[in-house]
Amino acid sequence: MEQTLTAWLLPAVTLVAGIAIGLLIARLVPSAAPGRTQRQMDEMQERFDAYQSEVVSHFNTTASLVKKLTQSYQDVQEHLSDGANRLALDEITRQRLLAALHSEEGSEKRERLTPPKNYEAPKDYAPKTADVPGMLDETYGLKKPQAPL
Numbered sequence: 001m002e003q004t005l006t007a008w009l010l011p012a013v014t015l016v017a018g019i020a021i022g023l024l025i026a027r028l029v030p031s032a033a034p035g036r037t038q039r040q041m042d043e044m045q046e047r048f049d050a051y052q053s054e055v056v057s058h059f060n061t062t063a064s065l066v067k068k069l070t071q072s073y074q075d076v077q078e079h080l081s082d083g084a085n086r087l088a089l090d091e092i093t094r095q096r097l098l099a100a101l102h103s104e105e106g107s108e109k110r111e112r113l114t115p116p117k118n119y120e121a122p123k124d125y126a127p128k129t130a131d132v133p134g135m136l137d138e139t140y141g142l143k144k145p146q147a148p149l
Helices: 002-087 091-106
Strands: none
Touching: 002 091
């Protein structure tokens, strides 16, 4: 009976000790992992916030520069218009200069493409001559028998 008690007692004590050690490790180890994960998430959030701030700053600067460019373009147009009014020798020249200036504002001159002269669709095969058999001909690729000498 003592052997049976020892045979059952030793594995039971080992099992209880294993469970106790496992619980102890489970309580100590996971507490470190969520902290590290939280730090990584916080770091990623900070990087994302910095990136968003940089993007907003970039587009604000771009908008400001485009506004300056538009204003400069309007200033140049006004300067040219004033110059045409002041420097043109007669009324006809002044009107021509102003008309040329204002016609360039609204429309861009583009070259028109000419349509192709041949409306035939491209071929996906090589054209053949009349005296040569086509690829679907049963004699295609075969040598003609030569007459005996």
